[in-house]
Amino acid sequence: MSTFSGLGTALSSLIAQRQALDVAGQNIANANTVGYTRQRATMSPVSGVQVPSMFSTNDGIGQGTRVSSVDRLADVFLDARLRATTSSSSFLAARAEAYTTLEKSLGEPGKTGLSTQLSDMWAAWQEVGNYPDKNANRAVLLESSRDVATRVGTLYSDVATQWSQSRSTAVALVDQVNTAAANIADLNERIASITASGATAHELADQRDLLVTQLSQLVGASADIRADGTVDVLVGGNTLVSGKRVNALAVSGATAFDQVTGSPAVGVDVVWAERPTQSAALSGGRVAGLLSVLAPADGSGSGGVLAEAAARYDTLATTIATKVNALHGTAVRSDGTPGGDFFTFTPGKPAALGLTVAISAPSDVAVATAGAGAHDGSVADLIGKLGTAAGGPDAVWSETVVDLGVRSASATSRATVAEAARTTAVQQQLAQASVDTDEETVNMLAFQRAYEGAARVLTAIDEMLDTLINRTGVVGR
Amino acid sequence: MISRVTHQTVQRSTLANLQGNLTAMADLQNKMSSGKKVNVPSDDPSATSDVLRLRGEQRADTQYQRNAADAGSWLQTVDTAISSSLAALRQARDLTVRGGNGALGQTSLDALADEVDTLRTQLLSQANTTYVGRSVFAGTSDAPAAFDSAYAWSGTGSSVERRVSSTTTVRVDGDGAAVYGTGAGSVFALLDTISASLRAGTDPTPHLDAIDDRLESMVTQLAGVGARHKSIMETQETLAARDVETKARISGIEDVDLAEVILELQSQEVAYKGALGAAAKVLQPTLLDFLR
Numbered sequence: 001m002s003t004f005s006g007l008g009t010a011l012s013s014l015i016a017q018r019q020a021l022d023v024a025g026q027n028i029a030n031a032n033t034v035g036y037t038r039q040r041a042t043m044s045p046v047s048g049v050q051v052p053s054m055f056s057t058n059d060g061i062g063q064g065t066r067v068s069s070v071d072r073l074a075d076v077f078l079d080a081r082l083r084a085t086t087s088s089s090s091f092l093a094a095r096a097e098a099y100t101t102l103e104k105s106l107g108e109p110g111k112t113g114l115s116t117q118l119s120d121m122w123a124a125w126q127e128v129g130n131y132p133d134k135n136a137n138r139a140v141l142l143e144s145s146r147d148v149a150t151r152v153g154t155l156y157s158d159v160a161t162q163w164s165q166s167r168s169t170a171v172a173l174v175d176q177v178n179t180a181a182a183n184i185a186d187l188n189e190r191i192a193s194i195t196a197s198g199a200t201a202h203e204l205a206d207q208r209d210l211l212v213t214q215l216s217q218l219v220g221a222s223a224d225i226r227a228d229g230t231v232d233v234l235v236g237g238n239t240l241v242s243g244k245r246v247n248a249l250a251v252s253g254a255t256a257f258d259q260v261t262g263s264p265a266v267g268v269d270v271v272w273a274e275r276p277t278q279s280a281a282l283s284g285g286r287v288a289g290l291l292s293v294l295a296p297a298d299g300s301g302s303g304g305v306l307a308e309a310a311a312r313y314d315t316l317a318t319t320i321a322t323k324v325n326a327l328h329g330t331a332v333r334s335d336g337t338p339g340g341d342f343f344t345f346t347p348g349k350p351a352a353l354g355l356t357v358a359i360s361a362p363s364d365v366a367v368a369t370a371g372a373g374a375h376d377g378s379v380a381d382l383i384g385k386l387g388t389a390a391g392g393p394d395a396v397w398s399e400t401v402v403d404l405g406v407r408s409a410s411a412t413s414r415a416t417v418a419e420a421a422r423t424t425a426v427q428q429q430l431a432q433a434s435v436d437t438d439e440e441t442v443n444m445l446a447f448q449r450a451y452e453g454a455a456r457v458l459t460a461i462d463e464m465l466d467t468l469i470n471r472t473g474v475v476g477r
Numbered sequence: 478m479i480s481r482v483t484h485q486t487v488q489r490s491t492l493a494n495l496q497g498n499l500t501a502m503a504d505l506q507n508k509m510s511s512g513k514k515v516n517v518p519s520d521d522p523s524a525t526s527d528v529l530r531l532r533g534e535q536r537a538d539t540q541y542q543r544n545a546a547d548a549g550s551w552l553q554t555v556d557t558a559i560s561s562s563l564a565a566l567r568q569a570r571d572l573t574v575r576g577g578n579g580a581l582g583q584t585s586l587d588a589l590a591d592e593v594d595t596l597r598t599q600l601l602s603q604a605n606t607t608y609v610g611r612s613v614f615a616g617t618s619d620a621p622a623a624f625d626s627a628y629a630w631s632g633t634g635s636s637v638e639r640r641v642s643s644t645t646t647v648r649v650d651g652d653g654a655a656v657y658g659t660g661a662g663s664v665f666a667l668l669d670t671i672s673a674s675l676r677a678g679t680d681p682t683p684h685l686d687a688i689d690d691r692l693e694s695m696v697t698q699l700a701g702v703g704a705r706h707k708s709i710m711e712t713q714e715t716l717a718a719r720d721v722e723t724k725a726r727i728s729g730i731e732d733v734d735l736a737e738v739i740l741e742l743q744s745q746e747v748a749y750k751g752a753l754g755a756a757a758k759v760l761q762p763t764l765l766d767f768l769r
Contacts, residue, residue, distance in 0.1 A: 031484065031485070032485070099519070100517075100519075103517045103518055103519055104517060106517075106518065108518060108525065108529065109515055109518065109525045109528040109529055109532070109731065111532075115529050115532060115533060116532065116536070118533075119532065119533050119536030119537065120536065122536075122537065122540075123536060123537070123539070123540040126540050126544065126640060127540075127543075129640075130544060130547060130639060131609070131611075133610065133611065133619065334619070368617070369635070371633075372617055372633060372635040373616055373617025373618045373619070373632075373633035373635050374617065374618065374619035375611065375616075375617040375618065375619050375637070376617040376633075376635055377617075378635075378638070381638070381640050381646070384540075384640070385640075385643065387533060387536075387537060388533065388534070388537060388643050394529075394533050397529075398526055398529045398530065401518050401525060401526075401529060402518065402522050402523070402525055402526040402529075404518055404519075405517070405518025405519045405520075405521075405522035405525050406519075406522045408517070408518065408519035409519035409520075409522060412519060423493060426489070427486055427489065427490065430483070430485055430486045430489060431480065431481045431482065431483065431486050432481065434483040434484075434485035434486060435483060435484075435485070436481070436482075436483035436484060436485075437484055437763055437764070437765070438484075438763060438764040439483075441763070441764045441765055441768065442764065445768075
């Protein structure tokens with residue numbers, strides 16, 4: 001124990017408290033920085049020299065304090081939970097969003113929806129049946145039938161437009177994924193080299209974790225932390241980022257809606273850019289949600305949202321055409337010739353898009369039963385009754401609307417529940433990682449007091465030594 | 478396990494709560510301004526299904542009302558025509574009886590014959606009565622007249638029907654053949670025979686039975702038309718009542734109860750204000766306010 005070692009002890013405290021105060025300052029400075037994780041200076045005492053020797057001057061008292069480490073108070077489990085909930089919540093949100101958009105395009109149950117147009121068409125048939133001799137009624141009928149055909153086509157093209165928009169979004173998001181992955185790889189490399197040199201790279205780790213969370217929101221990525229401080233990012237069980245290496249993703253498959261509805265149906269998938277045949281098997285995230293929206297119909301109604309809707313519109317168009325044509329074909333025109341088809345399909349187009357009225361001249365509408373008189377309208381009456389018939393076009397449409405409504409409601413409520421889970425995870429993660437200014441203020445006070453105390457110790461020792469050096473041996477002076 | 482509360486977590490949850498409150502308010506506002514509970518199918522899928530069905534029914538009922546009104550006009554026309562025809566035929570019967578009493582000279586008989594001819598023309602024009610361009614006794618035929626100059630009936634045997642409900646149709650034309658007869662057996666040919674008999678000075682009374690038979694079948698047809706007319710009027714009333722009822726049901730399903738929504742909006746507003754107040758209180762103070 002040297003005479004001056006007390007000065008060293010006080011100095012170590014002064015240095016340590018100042019460092020700790022710096023850390024508190026950094027925390028307060030970043031109180032509102034997104035993704036910042038609070039840090040804490042951990043102090044540990046410096047023990048005295050414990051050399052067992054006869055002339056050792058050590059009296060067992062320690063040599064002061066030092067900042068042993070500056071810790072980043074993140075919790076990997078809370079982070080992992082946040083990523084898992086984010087992944088599933090954005091998957092469900094993407095689906096719910098697609099359903100909501102699709103549902104708005106229906107225009108039901110409004111007074112201007114397809115159901116109203118169908119009812120108007122059936123009423124027009126009845127009018128023609130009442131007065132087959134009046135061409136005005138026939139013209140009204142042709143116009144309202146064209147309205148129905150156009151509306152069904154519009155519904156279909158709305159779905160096709162939504163599909164291509166969703167696909168562009170998926171492509172843009174995958175680009176974003178690749179950029180984020182490259183950034184993570186870059187950060188990994190810098191963190192590894194800084195860590196290797198013995199310094200801390202907490203701020204870089206904050207940035208990196210933010211990017212990883214962004215990736216789980218996009219493609220349901222999870223992270224694996226390695227001993228050297230870098231992370232491996234996994235997507236569908238394969239590595240997207242490993243150290244400083246990146247495996248880029250790419251969108252493959254159908255580029256147009258007719259490929260999805262065609263036969264054989266081609267879906268859209270996200271694959272590894274280097275191995276385009278291998279699917280990335282995304283299980284969560286917004287991109288996976290979009291992929292499920294873009295998927296082809298599977299025949300059971302649970303395939304891709306948009307392709308299923310398109311298939312239902314096709315069924316509707318076919319039902320309208322088949323039911324009306326079946327009756328119209330049996331009828332004769334006023335000149336006695338058979339009626340033929342009322343609705344027809346443009347070849348090479350999906351049924352809903354290609355549905356058109358085959359007849360252009362009002363007099364070509366056939367409403368009479370053969371041999372029942374030129375002013376007979378009994379077939380028109382039968383066609384008019386299709387509106388209320390079981391399995392008729394109105395029933396098919398109502399079923400489509402209600403089914404979509406049920407699915408949309410359930411998708412929205414699932415998304416809401418998942419979002420609540422994500423919010424809780426965010427709260428828990430923030431509770432652990434975010435800066436509390438009150439807490440930092442208290443810490444600042446503590447460090448300030450400790451600093452003052454250490455300074456006082458220094459003064460005390462100085463005064464003591466002063467007594468020894470300047471006041472001793474001056475007896476009687 | 479939220480053990481630690483920081484300014485950021487408080488700020489986050491406050492914002493989330495305010496957002497939730499605002500969303501609920503916007504929802505209520507939307508309901509109130511649109512007046513509809515069901516704006517998209519997912520708001521209430523089963524209500525959507527009901528609304529679609531009821532709207533379809535309502536539109537069909539509107540058409541049935543139009544059909545029924547049209548049917549009423551047709552039957553009115555037929556009714557008038559047969560009634561006038563009956564009156565004319567009764568007059569012809571009187572003339573026939575007068576022509577048979579034997580005391581009249583040939584001049585008077587010729588005058589009677591002229592009157593009978595006039596009545597025959599009247600009957601023929603009544604038999605060719607049209608409604609909006611259609612012969613009401615010719616069924617679905619498009620011939621210019623129900624009975625031509627040779628008294629041949631142009632009808633096809635199929636009747637003109639109007640649909641007044643999803644299951645019922647009502648016949649609205651008159652059966653020309655049953656009312657007036659056709660060709661040589663028609664009422665017109667009968668009157669021609671009587672007129673000829675009068676002109677020839679022979680007794681026309683043997684034809685009285687034939688006139689009575691014709692009168693009988695006309696009355697039968699008139700009764701049938703009257704019965705159908707009555708049923709049409711009843712149907713019109715039913716349809717009108719059902720229209721009101723359907724509207725009420727649609728409104729009950731899709732329209733909002735304004736009082737309820739206003740009340741909900743009010744309480745939501747109170748909750749929102751409360752949340753704002755709480756936010757103001759929680760977010761403001763820090764320890765720094767209390768340190769020297």
